[in-house]
Amino acid sequence: MRIILLxxxxxxxxxxxxxxxxxxxxxxARASDNLHLIFLEGNHATNKPACAKYSYWxxxxxxxxxxxxQFSQILxxxxxxxxxxxxxxxxxxxWADGEDINYIVILD
Numbered sequence: 001m002r003i004i005l006l007x008x009x010x011x012x013x014x015x016x017x018x019x020x021x022x023x024x025x026x027x028x029a030r031a032s033d034n035l036h037l038i039f040l041e042g043n044h045a046t047n048k049p050a051c052a053k054y055s056y057w058x059x060x061x062x063x064x065x066x067x068x069x070q071f072s073q074i075l076x077x078x079x080x081x082x083x084x085x086x087x088x089x090x091x092x093x094x095w096a097d098g099e100d101i102n103y104i105v106i107l108d
Contacts, residue, residue: 017090018048018099020057021107024078034062037098038074040086045099051092052099060093060100073104083107 022042029036036059044055059074061067077084084106088099 016047016049017102018045018052018057018088019085020045020055021083021085023081023083024074027074027078035094036062036067036071036074038086038101040084045086045088048088048099049090049092051096052088053097056098057086057088057101058094058098060089060091070101070104073106077104077106 020040020043022040024038025041026039027036028038038057038059039055040057045052045057059067059070062071073084076082084104086104087102089102091100092098094100
């Protein structure tokens with residue numbers, strides 16, 4: 001059963017999305033358009049889509065429940081100096097040159 005789940009996970013749309021682990025280096029919030037932009041310290045992201053020309057991550061929809069949750073997770077991790085893993089959506093819909101965040105995991 002685990003092998004089947006592993007094989008199926010390899011073919012999901014997010015299999016080729018970007019992923020990066022590190023501490024939050026910069027957390028930028030702008031009031032004029034409600035933009036929330038995150039840079040992680042350390043290694044660059046892997047498997048980012050071609051549209052993601054820069055190494056920042058973006059909360060796709062700051063007004064949604066998931067966007068508010070992501071904001072809270074990022075802020076908590078930044079204030080506590082925790083390491084996180086961010087995995088993208090394989091899209092650049094919030095801004096044309098940065099990948100949208102799918103999920104955030106606080107590691108330590």
